[in-house]
Amino acid sequence: MEATVADSGEMISTCEQENPLPKDNHSSKEDKSDIFEPSECKIPKTDAGDTAVQLDEPPSEIIEVKVVYNKNKYDVSAPANTKIANFKKQLQGLLGVPDSMQKLMYKGLLQDMQTLESAGITKGAKVMLVGSTLNDVLAVSSVTKQEVVELEKSSAVKEPLCKQKMHRKVLDKGVPDDVMPGIKNCHEGLPPCPLTGMLNKHGGKVRLTFKLESDQLWLSTKERTEKLPMGSIKNVVSEPIAEHEEYHIMGIQLGPTEASRYWIYWVPAQYIEAIKNAVLGPWTSLF
Helix, strand or coil: CHHHHHHHHHHHHHHHHHCCCCCCHHHHHHHHHHHHCCCCCCCCCCCHHHHHHHHCCCCCCEEEEEEEECCEEEEEEEECCCEHHHHHHHHHHHHCCCHHHCEEECCCECCCCCECCCCCCCCCCEEEEECCCHHHHHHHCCCCHHHHHHHHHHHHHCCCHHHCHHHHHHHCCCCCCCCCCCCCCCCCCCCCCCEEEEECCCCCEEEEEEEHHHCEEEEECCCCEEEEEHHHCCEEEEEEECCEEEEEEEEEECCCCHHHEEEEEEEEHHHHHHHHHHHHCHHHHHC
């Protein structure tokens, strides 16, 4: 019996030696907590309010300028960091001139990606606006229903312009006495003076002035002068006048359809290519 107990005791002692258990469970838990508890963060905390203040950009200065358009002055204000493209949209709402038809001038032509500040525009500066409202453009190119019908008929049969009824009414009056001399089979650059002595569809005198520095074509009659941005002109077509090939019929298309063409008669032939290049760009002659 003692031997058995002794043997049992020895067995217990042996197990204790092989797999010792902690004598104090409480102290063991404390040790583990010390191991897994995260250490204190050494990075100083930043107050949320301070961060917001640092991220906020200072407001841009408001610039008040005078926009000159059609001899009238308009007071307009905008932040200094406003891009010219956005400034044009602001003027569109104010003056009714589509932003795509605007040219802004301040010590030269302003580019859309510039800002008011980068362009050197300061408080009180005068900015010149060049452009036409849609109503002005449509007024220049107004046509009657009868002319539209005649145009559609002539387009269907591809009749030469000088043979069409709507053009014969002007051409049958003959070459104007004061028209500039025409030269066929010749190409010259635009003259330094306006092209004069030509006629419109009503038989009235027409003068063309090319303002290349402001990218404009000035179309003048006895009643008015319309300053057309080159970008507003969709196309320019022309055709020699039969038996007077030194002169052309020329149509300036101001809208999306052929019905919006402004017809000009007795245009000197030597300037036709230069006119197309000035209005549409020199690449158009390649097509």
